[in-house]
Amino acid sequence: MKRIQLFEFEDFSWFPSSVRTGMTNLIAVLHRMMGISEVLSHLLAGILKENNLNQIVDLGSGSGGCMPDVLGQLHQTDGLQDVRLLMTDLYPNKKIIKKFSAQGNPKISYYTDPVNATDLSQVPAGLKTLVNSFHHMPPKAARQILKTAKDNNEPILIYEMAENKMPLLLWWLLLPISLAILVMMVFFMTPFVKNLTFKQVLFTYLIPVIPICYAWDGQASLPRMYAMKDLDVLLKGLHSDTYSWSKGPALKANGKPLGTYLLGMPKD
Ligand SMILES: C[S@@+](CC[C@H](N)C(=O)[O-])C[C@H]1O[C@@H](n2cnc3c(N)ncnc32)[C@H](O)[C@@H]1O
Structure with missing residues (x-):
């Protein structure tokens, strides 16, 4: 695999919550600067409609990233006004949870208990998303996530804002x-x-x-990301007649690539 397992401070359970949240707050700013919500809302609208789903369960949400903006954009799309967003994280931050609950928006919530993306049995049904968090999963865990989505016949969208292409x-x-x-x-x-x-x-x-x-x-994060060929390795044996996988560059409305995605979808 091209991916290598470097450490990230965010992955240490002892890492101070306020510093972790400070960092994920900055990722949210970066999302806004780059216009990532536009890319994701476009991808998600199609998946939600095709699967007749009205719940997104975001894993590894950090400070929310662009997902609250994505939800706002989905609500402006015909037929998607009722979509709900549930955010989760292995290290949920109390202040972030409070911030979202104070908004009083019944369609947006943040799960208070830690949710490990590798154990989806704890998580309600719905479209699973991992935005800039899949590279945190070592290969065994990453494959487990993909296998569970396929076994449960649930759609999953993985998005990374960059691509591991640099030597x-x-x-x-x-x-x-x-x-x-x-x-x-x-x-x-x-x-x-x-x-x-x-x-x-x-x-x-x-x-x-x-x-x-x-x-x-x-x-x-960059060398930790799964390169396109690494994803093929992870997906070995996970192809079936009832579930399909697609991957590639994610596109902005003007057709320019911004990050990469891997999408798993039930065929029916
Ligand atoms: C780079 S941040 C991305 C946060 C957010 N999705 C965004 O785009 O701004 C990665 C997040 O994944 C979370 N994370 C790492 N390992 C996880 C795991 N096994 N299960 C759930 N979340 C995890 C971290 O706590 C962190 O909040």
Whole structure:
């Protein structure tokens, strides 16, 4: 496989929740800057309609990423006004959950208990989505997720905002400069975080733990992503007459690629 198993700070259970959330808040800003909600709402609208589904269960939601915006866009689509979004995470953050419940929108909720994406038995039925979180799963766990979706005959959409195409040696050579760029980006992106907290400001500008960890995790994410050929390896033996898999670049409305997707769908 091209993918390698580097560590990310976010994956450590001891990692402070406020720093983890500071980092996922920044990913949400990046989503908005890149227009990822547009790509996902376009993909999801078709899947929801074809499968006659009205619930999205997002796994590894972090601070929500672009999913709340995606839901808003789906609600503007004919026939999808009743779609609900349930967000989940292995490390759910109480403040994020409170933020969403305070909005009083009955169509959007965040599960309070930890949900491991590798154990879908805990999760209600619906279209499963993993947005920028599939690379956190080592191959055995990743395959388990795909197998469960297929065995349960449930649709699943996996999206990553980049593609693991860069030669690994080049990635290592560029690492010092890429880390420096990401640290700088955090300083500029932080004011755009929704519901910015004192802790996030403190751990960004005075004690720069968030920029350093965000820069490392952001860079480590790339070689951890499953390349297109790696997905073929994961999917070996998971093809059947009743369930289909498709993958490729995800497209913006103007036809430009933005990230990659893997979609598993029941054929009926
Ligand atoms: C890079 S963040 C992406 C967050 C969000 N989906 C987004 O796009 O902004 C990855 C998230 O996956 C979660 N995660 C990692 N391993 C997980 C697992 N086994 N089950 C569920 N969530 C997991 C992390 O806690 C983190 O919130």
